[in-house]
Amino acid sequence: MIIAVWIATGMLAVLFALAGTMKVVTPYERVGANERMAWVEAVNPGQLKTIGALEVVGAVGLVLPAATGVAAWLTPVAAFGLAIMMTVAVALHVRRRESLMPSLALGIVAVIIGVAWVVFA
Numbered sequence: 001m002i003i004a005v006w007i008a009t010g011m012l013a014v015l016f017a018l019a020g021t022m023k024v025v026t027p028y029e030r031v032g033a034n035e036r037m038a039w040v041e042a043v044n045p046g047q048l049k050t051i052g053a054l055e056v057v058g059a060v061g062l063v064l065p066a067a068t069g070v071a072a073w074l075t076p077v078a079a080f081g082l083a084i085m086m087t088v089a090v091a092l093h094v095r096r097r098e099s100l101m102p103s104l105a106l107g108i109v110a111v112i113i114g115v116a117w118v119v120f121a
Contacts, residue, residue, distance in 0.1 A: 007117045009062050009075070012109055016082060017059035023052025039092055051085070058082040062113070073121060077113030083107045 015091040023031060031037050040048060061078025065071050086107030093100040 002120050005120055009113050012113055013059040013062040016055045020052040020055025023048055040090060056081055076114040076117040079110045083091060083110035
């Protein structure tokens with residue numbers, strides 16, 4: 001079972017790392033020009049960079065503590081932190097009447113991974 005938890009954790013970490021890196025390194029105007037990222041107009045450039053940085057830190061927090069065995073309790077904390085971020089994202093998308101499914105799915109997966117690390121590690 002722990003192998004499945006590691007696979008799911010790795011996949012979630014990659015998704016958040018890629019999404020966060022894109023938000024950090026891509027200019028605000030280019031991110032906002034993407035049709036799928038229309039929500040960006042609801043935040044300012046600093047907030048977008050902060051969201052991206054938190055996603056990258058969360059991705060690292062999903063993998064590094066458990067992989068090294070140093071402060072392994074931070075892995076489920078990172079998962080729950082990312083779930084909280086996705087809850088805020090769902091609220092933003094609901095308020096803007098946009099599709100909330102990607103954020104909702106990522107949030108649910110993050111909660112499941114957090115619980116799995118608490119139970120199986």
